[in-house]
Amino acid sequence: MEIRVNPTRMELNRLKKRLKMAERGHKLLKDKRDELIRQFLILVRKNKELREDIEEELSGAFAKFLLARAVMSQDNLEEALMYPTRKLTLDIDKQNIMSVNAPKFSWHEDSDQDEGNSIYPYGFAETSAELDASIETLSGVLSRLMELAEVEKAVQLLSGEIEKTRRRVNALEYVLIPKLTETIKYIAMKLEENERGALVRLMKIKDVVRAKM
Amino acid sequence: MPIDDTAYAYAVGRIRALEARLLDQNRFDRMIDASSAEEVLKMLTESEYASSFGELSNIHDFETILSSELRHIFDLLETITPWPELIAIMALRYDVHNLKVLFKARYLDIKSNLLIPVGTCPTGKMVQAVAEDDFRDLPDRLRIAAEKVNEDFLVNHDPQVIDLILDQALFEELISRAEKANVPFLKGLFIRQIDLINLKTLVRVKNMGFGREFFKKAFLPNGNLSFDQLGGSIDEPLESLIVQLGMTEYATLVDEGIRDWLDRGTASRFEKLADDYITAYLKKGKWMPFGPEPLIGYLWAKEVELKNIRLILVGKINKLPAEAIRERIRDAYI
Numbered sequence: 001m002e003i004r005v006n007p008t009r010m011e012l013n014r015l016k017k018r019l020k021m022a023e024r025g026h027k028l029l030k031d032k033r034d035e036l037i038r039q040f041l042i043l044v045r046k047n048k049e050l051r052e053d054i055e056e057e058l059s060g061a062f063a064k065f066l067l068a069r070a071v072m073s074q075d076n077l078e079e080a081l082m083y084p085t086r087k088l089t090l091d092i093d094k095q096n097i098m099s100v101n102a103p104k105f106s107w108h109e110d111s112d113q114d115e116g117n118s119i120y121p122y123g124f125a126e127t128s129a130e131l132d133a134s135i136e137t138l139s140g141v142l143s144r145l146m147e148l149a150e151v152e153k154a155v156q157l158l159s160g161e162i163e164k165t166r167r168r169v170n171a172l173e174y175v176l177i178p179k180l181t182e183t184i185k186y187i188a189m190k191l192e193e194n195e196r197g198a199l200v201r202l203m204k205i206k207d208v209v210r211a212k213m
Numbered sequence: 214m215p216i217d218d219t220a221y222a223y224a225v226g227r228i229r230a231l232e233a234r235l236l237d238q239n240r241f242d243r244m245i246d247a248s249s250a251e252e253v254l255k256m257l258t259e260s261e262y263a264s265s266f267g268e269l270s271n272i273h274d275f276e277t278i279l280s281s282e283l284r285h286i287f288d289l290l291e292t293i294t295p296w297p298e299l300i301a302i303m304a305l306r307y308d309v310h311n312l313k314v315l316f317k318a319r320y321l322d323i324k325s326n327l328l329i330p331v332g333t334c335p336t337g338k339m340v341q342a343v344a345e346d347d348f349r350d351l352p353d354r355l356r357i358a359a360e361k362v363n364e365d366f367l368v369n370h371d372p373q374v375i376d377l378i379l380d381q382a383l384f385e386e387l388i389s390r391a392e393k394a395n396v397p398f399l400k401g402l403f404i405r406q407i408d409l410i411n412l413k414t415l416v417r418v419k420n421m422g423f424g425r426e427f428f429k430k431a432f433l434p435n436g437n438l439s440f441d442q443l444g445g446s447i448d449e450p451l452e453s454l455i456v457q458l459g460m461t462e463y464a465t466l467v468d469e470g471i472r473d474w475l476d477r478g479t480a481s482r483f484e485k486l487a488d489d490y491i492t493a494y495l496k497k498g499k500w501m502p503f504g505p506e507p508l509i510g511y512l513w514a515k516e517v518e519l520k521n522i523r524l525i526l527v528g529k530i531n532k533l534p535a536e537a538i539r540e541r542i543r544d545a546y547i
Binding site: 070071074080083085120121123124125126128129132133136 | 276320417481531
C-alpha cells in the first residue's frame with residue numbers, strides 16, 4: 001500500500017512535490033503516447049497498402065516463375081539466374097520519429113555495369129520465355145520492397161516504443177500517483193491527529209490546573 | 214554417312230524395344246488428373262521409372278532422379294551406338310551448359326554444383342580448363358567462344374553476353390558437325406531448333422523493348438530464316454510476322470503460337486508447339502530400319518519425357534490446376 005514514511009510536515013511537502021512531478025510526467029507521457037499512436041497509425045496504413053500491393057505483384061511473379069521452373073530443368077534455371085545483372089547498394093541512416101531511431105534506407109544501383117545491359121542475366125536458347133515476365137516484375141518490385149522494409153521496421157520500433165510508453169503511463173496513473181495521494185492523505189491525517197492530541201492534552205492540563213486553584 | 218547404315222541394326226533394334234516403354238499420352242493424362250504428387254509418384258513407380266523413383270524418399274528431390282535418368286540415357290546410347298560421334302554431338306549442349314556455369318562461378322568467385330555430368334568433356338577437366346584459361350581440349354568454335362567470353366566480360370561485366378556467345382558457338386558447332394558427318398537428318402533437326410529459338414527470341418526481345426541491334430546479338434545464324442527476314446519485324450507489329458511466315462513450314466506454329474502469346478501474354482503455347490514441332494520432325498525418322506534417326510528420336514523423346522515428368526511433378530507439388538499443366542504438356546513421341 002502506501003509508502004512507509006515518517007509522518008512529518010517536511011515529508012509531506014516532499015511528497016506533494018513528487019506528486020506534482022508525477023502528474024506532470026503523466027500528462028506529458030500521455031501526450032507522447034497519443035502522438036506515437038497517431039504516427040504509428042499513419043505508418044501502419046502505409047505499410048498495409050505497400051504490403052498488399054507488393055504481395056499481389058510478388059505472388060503474380062512467383063506464379064510465373066513457377067511455370068518457368070516447371071518447363072526448365074533446375075540446372076538450366078539456376079545457371080540462367082546465377083550471375084545477377086543488378087547490384088544494389090544500400091545505405092542505412094537514422095530518422096527520428098518521436099525520438100525513436102528508425103532506419104532510413106537510401107539505395108542506388110551500382111554503375112559498374114554498362115547502361116546498355118539488360119536486366120535479364122541469361123541467354124535465350126536454353127531458357128523459357130515465361131521466365132522473362134517474372135524477372136521483369138521482380139526487378140520492378142525491388143525498390144518498393146526496400147521501402148516496405150523501411151516502413152515495416154519503423155512500425156516495429158514504434159510499436160515497441162508505444163508499449164513502453166503505455167506501460168509508463170499506466171504505472172504512473174494506477175500505481176505511483178494513487179500511492180502518493182494515499183501517503184499524503186495518511187500524513188495529513190496523522191498530523192491532524194497529532195494536533196488534536198496536543199490540543200486535548202492542553203485542555204486536560206488546563207482542567208487539572210484550574211481544579212487545583 | 215561415316216559408317217554403313219546396316220551397322221545400326223543392333224542399335225535400332227534396342228531402340229525399338231526401349232521405345233515401347235516410353236510413357237504415352239494416356240499415362241501423362243492420368244498423371245495430370247492425379248490428386249497429389251504422391252499419387253503421381255506411385256504411377257511413376259509402376260512404369261519404366263520404377264527402380265529410380267522407388268528409391269525416392271523425399272518428393273522434392275525428384276530433380277536428382279531426372280538428372281541421373283538423363284545421364285543413364287546417354288550412357289546407354291553410348292554403348293549401343295555404332296557411331297560415337299553422334300552421342301558426342303548430342304551431348305555438346307551439356308558441355309556448353311557446364312562452360313556457362315563455370316564462367317559465371319569464376320566471375321562470382323564461388324564454387325558451383327550445377328554441372329551436368331553428361332557432356333563430352335569430363336566435368337573435372339572442364340573445371341580445370343576454365344580455371345586455367347586453357348581451352349585447348351574444346352572444339353575450335355567453343356574454344357574461340359570461350360576466349361571471347363573472357364575478353365568481353367572483363368570489359369562489359371554482362372552475364373547475358375556469356376550465354377549469348379556460347380549459345381551461338383554451340384549451334385554453329387552443331388551445324389558444322391552435322392554437315393561434316395553428312396547426316397542431313399541431324400542438320401535438319403538443328404536448323405529447325407535454331408529457327409524456333411530465333412522466333413522465340415524475336416518475340417522476347419520485342420517484349421523486353423530492345424531493338425534490332427540487340428536481336429542481332431542474340432540471333433543464331435545458320436537457320437532457314439535469316440536475320441534479314443526476321444530482323445525487320447522487330448519494329449513492326451507481330452501480325453506482320455505471322456503473315457510473312459505464312460508461306461514457310463512454320464506457318465501454323467507461328468499463327469497459333471504467337472497469336473496465343475499475344476492474346477494471353479504467355480509463351481506457354483508457343484513453347485509447347487515448338488517442342489511438338491521438333492517431335493513431329495523426328496517422328497519422320499522413327500521408322501527408318503537402319504540409320505541414326507531412331508537414336509536421335511529416342512534421345513529427344515526421353516528428354517521431352519523427363520520435361521513432362523518435371524512439369525507434372527512441379528505442378529502437383531505446387532498444386533497448379535490440372536489445366537495449366539495440361540496445356541504445357543508436350544506431345545509424346547510414341
